[in-house]
Amino acid sequence: MRIVFLGDIVGRSGREVIFKELPVLKQQLRIDGVVVNGENASHGFGLSPAIATDLFKSGVDVITLGNHSWDRKDLIPFIQNEPRIIRPLNYPPKTPGLGYYITTLRANRKMLVINAMGRLFMEPLDDPFRMIDELLSRYRLGKEVHMILVDIHAEATSEKTALAHYLDGRVSVVVGTHTHVPTADYRILPSGTAFQTDAGMCGDYNSVIGMQKDAAIYRFITKMPGIRFAPAEGQATLCGLVVQIDDATGHAQRVAPIRIGGELDSVVPDWGPER
Numbered sequence: 001m002r003i004v005f006l007g008d009i010v011g012r013s014g015r016e017v018i019f020k021e022l023p024v025l026k027q028q029l030r031i032d033g034v035v036v037n038g039e040n041a042s043h044g045f046g047l048s049p050a051i052a053t054d055l056f057k058s059g060v061d062v063i064t065l066g067n068h069s070w071d072r073k074d075l076i077p078f079i080q081n082e083p084r085i086i087r088p089l090n091y092p093p094k095t096p097g098l099g100y101y102i103t104t105l106r107a108n109r110k111m112l113v114i115n116a117m118g119r120l121f122m123e124p125l126d127d128p129f130r131m132i133d134e135l136l137s138r139y140r141l142g143k144e145v146h147m148i149l150v151d152i153h154a155e156a157t158s159e160k161t162a163l164a165h166y167l168d169g170r171v172s173v174v175v176g177t178h179t180h181v182p183t184a185d186y187r188i189l190p191s192g193t194a195f196q197t198d199a200g201m202c203g204d205y206n207s208v209i210g211m212q213k214d215a216a217i218y219r220f221i222t223k224m225p226g227i228r229f230a231p232a233e234g235q236a237t238l239c240g241l242v243v244q245i246d247d248a249t250g251h252a253q254r255v256a257p258i259r260i261g262g263e264l265d266s267v268v269p270d271w272g273p274e275r
Contacts, residue, residue, distance in 0.1 A: 001109055001247060002274065003033045003149060004258065005175050006240035007182070008066075009041040010203030010210030011231025015051065017238045018202055019058050021260050026059055029242055029271055032105045034059055035113055035149055036202075036240075037177045038085075039066040044211060044231040046071030049078040052085055061103050062086065064115040066153035066178055067123060088117035088153060089135065090126040100135060102145060109146040109247070112139050114171075116163075118154025118178075128152065129166055136170055141250040147172040148250065154178055157197050164195040172245050172252055175199050180209040182239050182257060182264075192251025200239030205263035207232030237262030244274060 004025065009015055018036065025031065038055060042048040046068050052075075055063060062084050069087045070076065079085050079097040089099025100114045114135060116128035132150065139145050148171040152160050160176040167174055169191030175198075176183075182200025189195055201210050208216035215227035237259055244254040256269035 001032045001105060001147060001245045002030055002242060003035070003111070003147065003173065003245060004029070004031050004240055004242050005149065005151070005173065005199055006034070006036040006202055006238065007199030008037045008039060008177050008180055008201040008203070008210075010180070010201050011040070011044045011233065013231065013233050013236035014201065014203040014210070015041055015054070017236040017261055018055070021238050022059050025258070025260070025268070029269070030273070031242070032109070033061050033103065033111050035062045035064065035151070036060050037066065037151060037153070037199075038063040039068040039153070040201075040210065042072055044229065047075055047085070048072050049074055052078070052082065056084065061105075062101050062113040064113065064151040064153070064177070066115075066117060086113065086115045088115050088125065090116055090128045090131045092126070099131070102139070110144075112145040112148045114148065114150045116150065116152050118152060118156060118159040120154065120156035120159045122155055129163060132167065141170055141172065146247065146250055147245045149173040149175070152176050157183075160197050164189060164193060168193045169251070172250050173243050175241060182259065186241055186255050186257050188252045188255055192249065194241075194243045194252035194255040196241050196255070196257070199241055200237075200259070202236060202238050202240070204232035204234040204236050206234050235262045237264045239264070242269060242271075244271070
């Protein structure tokens, strides 16, 4: 099975590159499942129900969130009736929605998608290591589910890497989001888990992590609020990774980055049929 994960969608340009490129990418790489991080999809802050619906129509199976989960208040009632949108697992127990979802793919293969948020330089949430442990005690790789993907939405690269090694062999993929910059460390860990510290963003890289440059620069040089942040709206780069997963074990066989269009050099793996 082949799974694509796409990093944080930032604003209109990020949405448009997904709508344009994802159908082609799914056919070209024979993709079975698509997960995206959508916490910045609505004008750079939050996710609206209408945009979520459009993403599902474009071929997305599951949408993960992060620290901007509740920037759009209209998502709160919507998420309670749309389980394919998941917020961080380690939010408090009474938070709307769930932190995981199981989707059924080709040949009745079940994929568990987990969204967790880091705690270093982030909100003081519950322990993501412990919360994921508890969930994996109920949904075991190769038993109740055939593959497991974890989106760790975190600031610190150390925390993302530590979680990946902690989960190595127990999940299929651990991929980081939040920093909006694709890292070059995609690999398969010793016990079979694919990992990349950050998938990057789907947005305009002629920007400051997806936002128009002037407002960000003004705040850095003056330390004053002023110009309102807004997403950059030039040509976007679609960023993420693709993972081929062994049907029998749920472990990763191959992993490669994806970058299409915009400011960054394009990279799409030339994978033929599954081996």
